[in-house]
Amino acid sequence: SAVISQKPSRDICQRGTSLTIQCQVDSQVTMMFWYRQQPGQSLTLIATANQGSEATYESGFVIDKFPISRPNLTFSTLTVSNMSPEDSSIYLCSVVQTNYGYTFGSGTRLTVV
């Protein structure tokens, strides 16, 4: 199955700033997703990162707040913009492969102060 490198693994950021999270996959994958996991909660799908086109966002998530890039089939970034303490969460990227199912990155633990 694919190996995902996600970074940074954690960060502490000031409110009002932005953080870009990177997700690098060791093989080409068609579908890549970004999730948020708020403290003590389950995972919520933010968006599907589409290669060569705009990401598809789930209800409650907007591009201005969570811009996503997907320049090729092995890489994607998620930016958390104009952060507030409510954005403190774990952010995870995920890919799906036909023969291996879904694989998750190790996550980025974000704390906004």
Add this chain to the structure above:
Amino acid sequence: SQQGEEDPQALSIQEGENATMNCSYKTSINNLQWYRQNSGRGLVHLILIRSNEREKHSGRLRVTLDTSKKSSSLLITASRAADTASYFCATVDSWGKLQFGAGTQVVVTP
């Protein structure tokens, strides 16, 4: 948005006992999967059951699926302290998107 509910929210058992958790979902699915997460780390895929399957086994894990009731259960037999984790069900819709349930936090004490 999350797909469904899981119960119980938390489960505390002794080593050697069985742990059962349930998951309900709302929409039509292609398959349902169970994942484990240790202490807020990355997720580990445990088992997948397709919509045309009713039961599946993998080692100490047994999963059932009832599409008429839109529900699934995960049974961990002969639990071990290392099974302490959060367990999530997740459904895959026709678009290939994985949506997670609320999760069950399992604590296995020696």
